[in-house]
Amino acid sequence: MNIYFRVRVNTKAGDEVYITGASSVLGNYYPDKAFRMSSAGCNAAGETLWEARLQFDSLKERVLRYKYFVKSQDGTLTYEVGGGRRIALNSATTKIESVDHWQEYTEEAPFLTDPFAHVLYGTSYAPYTQIHNENNELIIRAVVPNVPRDCRIVLCGEGKRLGSWKPEHGVKMARLKGLKWIASFSTLECKGQVWKYKFAMVNDVTGEYVFETLSDDAARELAIPEIGRNETFIKEHSQVKFPPVFRKFAGCGIPVSALRSSQSGGCGEILDLKLLVDWAEKTGMKVVEIFPLNETAQTFTGRDSSPYRAVSSLGINPLLLSLREIGPLADPQKEKEAQREIKSLNRRATVDYEDLYYFKKKYLEALFLERGKKDEAHPDYYTFLNEHRDWVYAYALFCALRDLYKTADFSKWEAFGTYSEDLSVAFGNRRLSRTFAAAHSVLGKLSWETVQIIHNKTQFHIWLQFHLFRQLDQVMKYAHGKGIALKGELQMKVVPFSVDCWKFPHLFKGVDPDGFAAYDWKALDAESFMWWKKRIRVMSWYLDIYSISKEVPYMPEDEPLYRKMIPQILAASNMMVWASGWESLRLLPDFYRQEGTEAPYLSVVRSSNPVLSTLRMWLGERNKTLVFKSEDKKRTYFDATVEECIAEAEGTLEEGGMFAILPLQDWLSLSNRLRSRFPYSETLQNGNGKVPLWNYRIHVNLESLLGADSLNTLIAKLIKDTGR
Numbered sequence: 161m162n163i164y165f166r167v168r169v170n171t172k173a174g175d176e177v178y179i180t181g182a183s184s185v186l187g188n189y190y191p192d193k194a195f196r197m198s199s200a201g202c203n204a205a206g207e208t209l210w211e212a213r214l215q216f217d218s219l220k221e222r223v224l225r226y227k228y229f230v231k232s233q234d235g236t237l238t239y240e241v242g243g244g245r246r247i248a249l250n251s252a253t254t255k256i257e258s259v260d261h262w263q264e265y266t267e268e269a270p271f272l273t274d275p276f277a278h279v280l281y282g283t284s285y286a287p288y289t290q291i292h293n294e295n296n297e298l299i300i301r302a303v304v305p306n307v308p309r310d311c312r313i314v315l316c317g318e319g320k321r322l323g324s325w326k327p328e329h330g331v332k333m334a335r336l337k338g339l340k341w342i343a344s345f346s347t348l349e350c351k352g353q354v355w356k357y358k359f360a361m362v363n364d365v366t367g368e369y370v371f372e373t374l375s376d377d378a379a380r381e382l383a384i385p386e387i388g389r390n391e392t393f394i395k396e397h398s399q400v401k402f403p404p405v406f407r408k409f410a411g412c413g414i415p416v417s418a419l420r421s422s423q424s425g426g427c428g429e430i431l432d433l434k435l436l437v438d439w440a441e442k443t444g445m446k447v448v449e450i451f452p453l454n455e456t457a458q459t460f461t462g463r464d465s466s467p468y469r470a471v472s473s474l475g476i477n478p479l480l481l482s483l484r485e486i487g488p489l490a491d492p493q494k495e496k497e498a499q500r501e502i503k504s505l506n507r508r509a510t511v512d513y514e515d516l517y518y519f520k521k522k523y524l525e526a527l528f529l530e531r532g533k534k535d536e537a538h539p540d541y542y543t544f545l546n547e548h549r550d551w552v553y554a555y556a557l558f559c560a561l562r563d564l565y566k567t568a569d570f571s572k573w574e575a576f577g578t579y580s581e582d583l584s585v586a587f588g589n590r591r592l593s594r595t596f597a598a599a600h601s602v603l604g605k606l607s608w609e610t611v612q613i614i615h616n617k618t619q620f621h622i623w624l625q626f627h628l629f630r631q632l633d634q635v636m637k638y639a640h641g642k643g644i645a646l647k648g649e650l651q652m653k654v655v656p657f658s659v660d661c662w663k664f665p666h667l668f669k670g671v672d673p674d675g676f677a678a679y680d681w682k683a684l685d686a687e688s689f690m691w692w693k694k695r696i697r698v699m700s701w702y703l704d705i706y707s708i709s710k711e712v713p714y715m716p717e718d719e720p721l722y723r724k725m726i727p728q729i730l731a732a733s734n735m736m737v738w739a740s741g742w743e744s745l746r747l748l749p750d751f752y753r754q755e756g757t758e759a760p761y762l763s764v765v766r767s768s769n770p771v772l773s774t775l776r777m778w779l780g781e782r783n784k785t786l787v788f789k790s791e792d793k794k795r796t797y798f799d800a801t802v803e804e805c806i807a808e809a810e811g812t813l814e815e816g817g818m819f820a821i822l823p824l825q826d827w828l829s830l831s832n833r834l835r836s837r838f839p840y841s842e843t844l845q846n847g848n849g850k851v852p853l854w855n856y857r858i859h860v861n862l863e864s865l866l867g868a869d870s871l872n873t874l875i876a877k878l879i880k881d882t883g884r
Contacts, residue, residue: 161254161255162213163258164212164257165214165260166200166258167179167197167260168207168210171208175231176197177199177228177230178194178196178231180194182225191229223288224246224249225244227240228240240264241264242339243277246288246337250291252390256394257385258394260394261303261398263398264399268305270762275735278640279704280446281306284335286336287337289301296347298346298393298395299344300342300343300382300397301395302341303340304340306402306407312341312361312364313362313400315331315333316357316358316360317357317380319355322355327360331343354382354384359372360372372402382395406818408818408820408884409818409884411446411447413448413450413821413823414436414449414825415450415467416428416429416433417477418511418858419436421861422863425482426506426512426515426519426520427479427505427511427857429481429482430482430631430632433635433639435865437639437644439872440644445644446884447705447819448644448645450646451844452470452648453648456471456477462513462514462853464513465511468651471657471659472654476629478524478624479517481627481628481631486627487527489523489530494526509857511854511856512855528623536590536623540630541626545622548629554584554588554663555659556587556620556622557587560587560620560621563617567657568658570662579665580602587618590619633701633702635702645705647706648699648705649708650699650706650707652708654676656677660677661677693728693729699733700734703735706735706738748762751765751766751815751817752766759815759816766823767808768822768823770823771844773843774823775809775822775825776800776804776829777840783800785801790838797839810881813878820882820884831870831871834860
């Protein structure tokens with residue numbers, strides 16, 4: 161099948177335009193393997209037309225995914241915004257001509273990201289452009305950000321076929337993935353005609369409509385080309401604009417481990433998020449923010465409790481796994497004893513990290529022995545491995561060796577101290593070849609029993625990740641069904657003894673000022689670059705929005721390599737990205753409310769930083785309204801009244817930022833009945849001792865929070881009254 165790609169882009173001398181995508185013809189998203197397009201002159205608006213003619217096997221390339229990027233003379237890559245395009249290829253079609261329009265970064269670009277396209281605004285949608293619905297087919301496709309759930313796009317124009325400029329009689333367009341809209345026509349009797357039309361946004365409930373904004377109120381014009389019987393011509397409009405509507409949303413934030421429900425197992429667990437989503441829906445919130453979920457086990461003590469001390473940039477912390485969905489144990493007596501321990505752990509005021517770690521590991525190992533083989537035969541298990549084997553094998557082997565040697569310091573793993581891709585694949589595979597083990601230079605020195613132990617431990621950690629991702633997938637689908645987006649954080653930092661440092665030692669040079677592995681960005685190669693991009697894609701399995709910290713790489717912002725690479729990594733998904741101080745890279749900032757300042761619309765507004773000081777703590781310090789003595793009477797704290805907290809929360813919600821996210825502790829501070837008796841205990845990081853612990857848990861069960869009608873009514877009113 162021949163496909164002709166044409167795209168108009170504002171380029172300057174020396175720029176080159178490439179097309180990339182999920183196809184070997186397009187380089188499988190590797191920038192250096194993308195297809196270079198040819199320049200074909202400029203139009204009156206100064207846009208250059210770039211063209212490419214390519215052949216695809218429609219029997220192999222069932223769905224073609226692609227997008228464009230510009231490469232400047234200095235090597236900098238600039239990707240268009242949005243999630244790219246998808247076309248379902250039909251073997252009956254002999255030719256496709258797609259005239260696309262570069263999706264420029266505008267003030268509405270954030271609305272093209274997945275959380276808006278598929279969660280906050282999206283309802284049901286087709287996953288790709290379906291061709292061959294008509295003979296002599298013309299497809300008109302429009303990219304329209306900022307379309308609410310109760311509205312649709314209508315193509316309205318001259319002549320009866322296009323509704324005679326009456327939106328109620330216009331062509332109703334179908335919603336596509338990525339806030340695109342599509343309409344298909346047969347042009348059998350339209351050759352030589354010039355269609356004039358506009359797009360209108362129609363409210364399905366009220367019937368009210370508004371036309372797009374075009375200069376001089378002119379209509380769009382399309383001269384219908386000659387289209388053969390088995391051919392498709394696609395005309396895309398990516399600059400469709402309606403009067404801007406700056407919608408705002410509210411949300412709550414809390415680490416998963418800090419949640420508490422009647423079914424938790426000593427800390428908050430992944431499936432507890434369903435209850436938090438229910439509460440968010442009940443109060444009118446649209447975003448649930450969670451902290452990093454990465455695996456942190458390194459010392460097997462409370463030192464590992466911080467979600468920021470990651471030993472893997474991709475693996476999820478098994479302590480967050482919800483046991484209730486995997487168990488029970490086959491032996492009733494052992495299960496009874498386990499449930500007794502679970503209840504004991506769950507009653508504790510804070511997370512008892514060491515007791516929890518050793519109990520949960522022992523319980524999960526027992527479950528793996530009983531049902532691991534059965535789970536490995538499940539079709540979902542194969543799907544998980546196909547998507548994640550390029551990282552999960554190395555991660556699981558790292559964890560197996562860490563457990564075997566009782567340390568994450570891989571310099572003490574004897575012959576395993578240097579990463580081997582062959583060993584990673586060998587131990588990752590469900591069956592380990594005894595012949596391979598005997599012949600391998602490292603394994604040949606070990607007993608077969610030891611090799612089997614390592615293999616079983618590796619399979620155990622793969623099994624854990626399968627269940628973790630399965631539960632996260634449940635939560636994501638559950639949240640999306642209620643129109644709620646999940647926000648998390650890209651954990652770019654890793655500790656020196658991590659699977660990342662083990663697998664890519666050349667990428668790191670010593671330790672940075674905070675005790676994390678220091679990246680050597682100039683040592684980046686193709687394999688490790690794809691590892692970075694994989695981190696973004698893996699997160700897109702369970703998050704819609706993520707934050708990224710500017711300070712992480714310890715590299716000047718004007719470093720050329722840094723500025724070239726970061727946009728490429730971010731282009732790995734269509735998630736929404738937030739970060740402090742990175743507007744030059746089109747990342748959007750967090751904003752902590754301060755007197756005399758106003759948050760810009762494209763920002764996240766926060767009431768406090770719960771790692772250090774909650775709303776009631778810093779507000780109490782400022783107002784000095786309440787004095788609070790610690791239980792031992794040795795320390796004095798300031799606290800704020802409920803009324804003061806309500807006023808400050810309302811002020812945060814009234815700010816101009818797109819999202820206002822309050823920590824769950826701050827929402828609880830609005831109720832005399834539900835707020836904690838000990839305000840100083842609500843910070844996420846317990847600073848006692850040399851290494852701060854992250855052992856905070858909310859004191860209220862989520863089930864009780866769902867039934868707290870007085871607080872929930874108050875929060876719902878605050879959110880509604882402030883236009884969120």
